[in-house]
Amino acid sequence: MGFDSSSLKSSKTMENNSVVGKKSKKDKANSPVVHLRVQLDMCSKRGDVMGAIQLYDKAIKEGITMGQYHYAVLLYLCSSAAMGIVQPAKSGSGNRPVLNNGKLVDFDNSLANGSTKPYYLEDDEIWVSEDVKKHALVKGFEIYETMCSNNVPMNEATLTSVARMAMSMGDGDMAFDMVKQMKPLGINPRLRSYGPALSVFCSTGDVNKAFEVEKHMLEHGVQPEEPELEALLRVSVEAGKGDKVYYLLHKLRTSVRKISPSTADIIVRWFESKAASRVGKRRIDQKLIKEAIENAGGGWHGQGWLGKGKWSISYTVVGDDALCKCCGDKLALIDLDPIETEKFAESVASIAIKREKNFSFQKFQKWLDYYGPFEAVVDAANVGLFSQKRFMPSKVNAVVNAIRQKLPSRRWPLIVLHNKRITGRKMDEPVKKALIEKWKNADALYSTPTGSNDDWYWLYAAIKFKCLIVTNDEMRDHTFQLLGNEFFPKWKERHQVHFSFSNTSPVFYMPPPCSVVIQESEKGHWHIPIASELDYDSERTWLCIRRANSHAVKEDSVAITEDSQSLNRNKEHTKSTTQTEVNSNFLPLNNGNYDKPQKLAEEMYKNITSISFASVSSDQHTVLSEIETAEMLGNCVIDFQI
Ligand SMILES: [Zn+2]
Known part of the structure; x- marks a missing residue:
C-alpha cells in the first residue's frame, strides 16, 4: 500500500487554518509544523522509516504540535516497516496491503529469515531488516499512543x-478492533481496512472470526473482492466447512464470475477432500431444483450440495454448442430478462441525462425512436483507433461492412462517433469524407456533440435494442463502474462483440456460447470457468466437477430405505448422540434387483461399525484412521456426524 494522501486532504486544510492560517505566507512556509510536514513527506517518498522516526522524536523534544497528517505519515511508514516492506509513496497507492495477487501474504513467515526477495515485491519496494521491523513496531505504537493522548482525530488511514x-504481531482481534472503531467515529471503512484482520484470522485458521470480519464488511457496505473471497475460501476448505464453501462459491459466482487460477486450486483442493465427499443431499426433489434454477435465472439453484460420494474433477473446455467436452452437459446461457433489460436501459439513460448537457441525450433518444431499431451498434472511436493512435475511418468501414453480413436483416449497424472525429482537420481527405457521407446517407451515423461522452450513447443504444455492440472496450473505467454489478456483467457478456484484423479484414469474436460464470447444474455438478488474459478466449479452461459415481444422485422414486434403518440400529447400538451413516452409493442400485446389494451393504455396515465403535473410547485418532481404513476397504464414504 502506498501512502494515500487523498484521504488526508481535509485534515491538511484544517491544520492550515487552525495552526498557521493567520500568519503571512512567508511565516507559513517557515513554520516548524509545515517544515516538519515537508520533511516527513520526503521520508515517505524515499520510504525512509528511520528518518521519519528521528523527525518524530525531535518534534516531541521541541514541543511541536503535530496534526493528523503528520501522524498518518508516521504510522503509515511504521506499519509498513513492521510488516517488513516499505513502498515509497510516489509509486502510487494500492488498496490492498495484505492480499496481494490473490495470494494471502504472510509477511511474518515470508520475510522472517529468507534471503530471497519474495515474488510479489515490486522493484521500488524496500525490504527492511528484522531490527528495523521491531523498532518500527515499538515506535509505531508509541506514536499511536501520543496521538490518542493528544486527542488528534483518527481517520481511516x-x-x-x-x-x-x-497484523504484524499476529493480533487479529486488535486489527479487527481498529476497523470496529471507525463507524462510531464517523469514518467509513474501506476494503483495505479489513485486510489485516482477515489476513490474521485466515492464516491462523480461525473460520468463525474470519466470517465475523466478512459480516462486518457487508454490514458496512464493503464488498469483498476475489482476494478476500479466496482467503475466506482457503480457511473454509482447510476447516472442512462445506456450508461456507458453498456460500463462497455463490459469492464468487455473483461478484467475480470467472475465477483466478489460484482460487481454482483451492476449489480443486476442496472437491478432493473427504469433507467434500461427505456433504450433500441424497434425496433430491428434481421439480423443486428445476424451479429454483428457473427463478435464479439459470446456472444456479442454491439448494445446497446434492448427491454424495467422491467427486471427479477435470480440466476441460466447452464447445461452440455450449456442451462440456468432459461430461456432455449443456451449460446455461444467462441473459437479462426483458424487465431487467428495461430497468437497466432506464438506469443508463438516467445517469447519461444527468451528465450530458443541453438535452443532448434526450435528443439522441428521440433520434433512436425515429431511426431505430438496430441489430448492432459500432463503437466507432474504438474501432477506428484499433492498434494505432490516429483515427482511421477505413477500419470503421471494414467492420461496419463485415458485421452487416452477420446480421439477419443485413441492415446497417448504428455507428456512434464523437463529432470531433468527424470535423477534425485530419478528416479533410476526400476518401474519409466520402465514408462519413455514406454512413450519414444510410441514416446509420450518430455523431455525439462536443463535450459529450460517446460511451453513454453506444451503450444505451445497444441495451435499448437488445443488440450487439462491437467494441474492444472492456468497459471497466469509472463511467461503467456507475452501472454496478447487478445487470452490467451479465449484459456485457451476452452482447459485446470483440474484433481484430487479419490483414485488412475484420475478425469477430462473438459472445461465448454459454455464460462464462460458475454454474451449478440440477444434478449438483459444477462447471467453473478460469480467468484468462483475453476476455473472449475461445479455448477457455473450465473445471468440470461431478460426483465420481453417477448413481450418487437419485430421485425420490429410487431412494432406498436402508439409510434410516442403519441410523436406527446405530442409535440402539451406541445409546449416544453419535451417528454413523454408511453411504452405499457405490452399489449398483439401478439394476432392479435390490436384494443382493442391500445384503452386501448390511455386511459392510456391520464390519465398519464393529471396527469404529470398538475403539471409540480409547483414542479419537485411532477411530479416524480406522474409519479411513474401512472406507478404503469398502470403497465408500462413511458419514460421521457428531
Ligand atoms: Zn462437464
Missing part, C-alpha cells in the same frame, strides 16, 4: 495503519 501493526 491512521486506524488501518494501526491494524497493520497489529
Whole structure:
C-alpha cells in the first residue's frame, strides 16, 4: 500500500487554518509544523522509516504540535516497516496491503529469515531488516499512543495503519478492533481496512472470526473482492466447512464470475477432500431444483450440495454448442430478462441525462425512436483507433461492412462517433469524407456533440435494442463502474462483440456460447470457468466437477430405505448422540434387483461399525484412521456426524 494522501486532504486544510492560517505566507512556509510536514513527506517518498522516526522524536523534544497528517505519515511508514516492506509513496497507492495477487501474504513467515526477495515485491519496494521491523513496531505504537493522548482525530488511514501493526504481531482481534472503531467515529471503512484482520484470522485458521470480519464488511457496505473471497475460501476448505464453501462459491459466482487460477486450486483442493465427499443431499426433489434454477435465472439453484460420494474433477473446455467436452452437459446461457433489460436501459439513460448537457441525450433518444431499431451498434472511436493512435475511418468501414453480413436483416449497424472525429482537420481527405457521407446517407451515423461522452450513447443504444455492440472496450473505467454489478456483467457478456484484423479484414469474436460464470447444474455438478488474459478466449479452461459415481444422485422414486434403518440400529447400538451413516452409493442400485446389494451393504455396515465403535473410547485418532481404513476397504464414504 502506498501512502494515500487523498484521504488526508481535509485534515491538511484544517491544520492550515487552525495552526498557521493567520500568519503571512512567508511565516507559513517557515513554520516548524509545515517544515516538519515537508520533511516527513520526503521520508515517505524515499520510504525512509528511520528518518521519519528521528523527525518524530525531535518534534516531541521541541514541543511541536503535530496534526493528523503528520501522524498518518508516521504510522503509515511504521506499519509498513513492521510488516517488513516499505513502498515509497510516489509509486502510487494500492488498496490492498495484505492480499496481494490473490495470494494471502504472510509477511511474518515470508520475510522472517529468507534471503530471497519474495515474488510479489515490486522493484521500488524496500525490504527492511528484522531490527528495523521491531523498532518500527515499538515506535509505531508509541506514536499511536501520543496521538490518542493528544486527542488528534483518527481517520481511516491512521486506524488501518494501526491494524497493520497489529497484523504484524499476529493480533487479529486488535486489527479487527481498529476497523470496529471507525463507524462510531464517523469514518467509513474501506476494503483495505479489513485486510489485516482477515489476513490474521485466515492464516491462523480461525473460520468463525474470519466470517465475523466478512459480516462486518457487508454490514458496512464493503464488498469483498476475489482476494478476500479466496482467503475466506482457503480457511473454509482447510476447516472442512462445506456450508461456507458453498456460500463462497455463490459469492464468487455473483461478484467475480470467472475465477483466478489460484482460487481454482483451492476449489480443486476442496472437491478432493473427504469433507467434500461427505456433504450433500441424497434425496433430491428434481421439480423443486428445476424451479429454483428457473427463478435464479439459470446456472444456479442454491439448494445446497446434492448427491454424495467422491467427486471427479477435470480440466476441460466447452464447445461452440455450449456442451462440456468432459461430461456432455449443456451449460446455461444467462441473459437479462426483458424487465431487467428495461430497468437497466432506464438506469443508463438516467445517469447519461444527468451528465450530458443541453438535452443532448434526450435528443439522441428521440433520434433512436425515429431511426431505430438496430441489430448492432459500432463503437466507432474504438474501432477506428484499433492498434494505432490516429483515427482511421477505413477500419470503421471494414467492420461496419463485415458485421452487416452477420446480421439477419443485413441492415446497417448504428455507428456512434464523437463529432470531433468527424470535423477534425485530419478528416479533410476526400476518401474519409466520402465514408462519413455514406454512413450519414444510410441514416446509420450518430455523431455525439462536443463535450459529450460517446460511451453513454453506444451503450444505451445497444441495451435499448437488445443488440450487439462491437467494441474492444472492456468497459471497466469509472463511467461503467456507475452501472454496478447487478445487470452490467451479465449484459456485457451476452452482447459485446470483440474484433481484430487479419490483414485488412475484420475478425469477430462473438459472445461465448454459454455464460462464462460458475454454474451449478440440477444434478449438483459444477462447471467453473478460469480467468484468462483475453476476455473472449475461445479455448477457455473450465473445471468440470461431478460426483465420481453417477448413481450418487437419485430421485425420490429410487431412494432406498436402508439409510434410516442403519441410523436406527446405530442409535440402539451406541445409546449416544453419535451417528454413523454408511453411504452405499457405490452399489449398483439401478439394476432392479435390490436384494443382493442391500445384503452386501448390511455386511459392510456391520464390519465398519464393529471396527469404529470398538475403539471409540480409547483414542479419537485411532477411530479416524480406522474409519479411513474401512472406507478404503469398502470403497465408500462413511458419514460421521457428531
Ligand atoms: Zn462437464
